[in-house]
Amino acid sequence: MVNGAWRRVAKAAGLLDGAGVPAPTIFARMSELATRTGAINLGQGFPDTDGPSAVLEAAVAAIRGGANQYPPGRGIAPLRRAVAEHQRHWYGLDPDPDTEVLVTAGATEALTASIIALTEPGDEVVVLEPIYDSYSAAIEMAGAVRRTVKLEWPEYRLTAEALARAVTDRTRLILLNTPHNPTGRVLDRSELDLVAGAARDHDLIVLADEVYEHLAFAPHQHVPIATLPGMADRTVTISSAGKTFSVTGWKIGWLHARPELVDAITAVKQFLTYVNGSPFQPAVAAGLALPDEQFRAFGEDLRGRSTMLTDGLAAAGFDVRPSDGTYFVIADATPLGYRDGAALCDDLPRLAGVVGVPVQAFAEDPSQPSPLVRFACCKRPDVIAEAAERLAGMRR
Numbered sequence: 001m002v003n004g005a006w007r008r009v010a011k012a013a014g015l016l017d018g019a020g021v022p023a024p025t026i027f028a029r030m031s032e033l034a035t036r037t038g039a040i041n042l043g044q045g046f047p048d049t050d051g052p053s054a055v056l057e058a059a060v061a062a063i064r065g066g067a068n069q070y071p072p073g074r075g076i077a078p079l080r081r082a083v084a085e086h087q088r089h090w091y092g093l094d095p096d097p098d099t100e101v102l103v104t105a106g107a108t109e110a111l112t113a114s115i116i117a118l119t120e121p122g123d124e125v126v127v128l129e130p131i132y133d134s135y136s137a138a139i140e141m142a143g144a145v146r147r148t149v150k151l152e153w154p155e156y157r158l159t160a161e162a163l164a165r166a167v168t169d170r171t172r173l174i175l176l177n178t179p180h181n182p183t184g185r186v187l188d189r190s191e192l193d194l195v196a197g198a199a200r201d202h203d204l205i206v207l208a209d210e211v212y213e214h215l216a217f218a219p220h221q222h223v224p225i226a227t228l229p230g231m232a233d234r235t236v237t238i239s240s241a242g243k244t245f246s247v248t249g250w251k252i253g254w255l256h257a258r259p260e261l262v263d264a265i266t267a268v269k270q271f272l273t274y275v276n277g278s279p280f281q282p283a284v285a286a287g288l289a290l291p292d293e294q295f296r297a298f299g300e301d302l303r304g305r306s307t308m309l310t311d312g313l314a315a316a317g318f319d320v321r322p323s324d325g326t327y328f329v330i331a332d333a334t335p336l337g338y339r340d341g342a343a344l345c346d347d348l349p350r351l352a353g354v355v356g357v358p359v360q361a362f363a364e365d366p367s368q369p370s371p372l373v374r375f376a377c378c379k380r381p382d383v384i385a386e387a388a389e390r391l392a393g394m395r396r
Contacts, residue, residue, distance in 0.1 A: 105276040119172050130151065176208050206234060307322075310322050354390050
């Protein structure tokens with residue numbers, strides 16, 4: 001038996017089977033099932049088209065121009081300046097690119113390095129449930145303790161009572177994800193006020209995972225919690241290029257926070273990846289400088305695909321919650337006779353030639369059945385139309 005911390009981390013992320021053997025993530029398992037069966041993969045959230053040509057060509061130019069060695073530890077200056085300018089332009093925030101911005105290997109590294117840097121063993125981290133799986137693993141790596149605030153289907157609203165129950169005198173961080181994966185909720189100002197109030201009252205840091213910031217669907221609007229009164233100095237704002245520009249494989253993320261927080265996170269980050277993605281960094285800087293209308297077009301295009309998928313799932317007999325944003329739509333399989341979404345996801349390739357992901361995989365206790373399934377809408381319209389037609393075929 002191989003000993004080590006991997007067992008605790010895998011258990012925290014729900015990745016140990018009944019015999020204590022490490023299992024692949026639900027995303028890897030369902031993607032493998034799609035490949036093996038030839039099903040349409042609406043499980044894992046990655047686009048099936050490339051991002052803007054200007055961004056792609058900037059990466060090619062950077063490779064040909066020699067940007068192929070280690071970049072500076074905090075990221076190249078043009079990208080740090082671009083992140084700072086992006087925050088000023090869109091949200092009125094004013095981070096210093098030299099002391100308050102850090103480039104990371106995707107948002108996942110930014111989150112992991114932040115949790116390790118800003119907690120001590122035994123500190124508590126409050127997270128929203130359903131929980132994106134890497135959060136639990138990072139909390140376990142840090143030796144911290146996860147405290148969950150459950151968002152209930154179908155509204156998935158954050159309540160003052162649920163948040164108050166989760167925050168204790170051991171709480172150090174609140175990990176806030178909006179627009180939220182997997183539910184597709186965009187938290188409104190009243191919900192953000194609850195989080196900000198708890199952070200101010202208990203002297204907490206908020207880790208704000210905002211990777212879907214430009215993929216909120218009108219009339220829903222993403223509001224960074226760092227813009228709320230008293231929150232700029234107690235928020236670590238995290239985002240990445242992958243979702244906005246449809247380049248999930250590049251793994252270029254960033255964060256901004258007050259200098260002493262960035263210093264602490266950098267001290268951890270340098271022993272994770274050290275640096276990454278040298279030729280992609282100038283390309284992302286170019287992407288962040290794209291015209292406003294192109295950013296708005298990203299959200300509008302995805303909203304159209306989300307509506308297609310929502311309509312298709314409803315036609316197939318699911319109860320569906322229309323998404324406020326993100327790559328995802330949540331559907332309830334109860335009307336189809338399934339109380340266990342995991343069982344349905346195992347059956348869907350045979351029944352309809354489609355793959356989804358059970359929402360119970362995002363629960364504090366993944367062993368508890370739930371009829372909810374997450375489907376990804378970040379696919380070409382023709383792929384979504386074909387998936388909808390296949391799903392509708394289950395009722396014939």
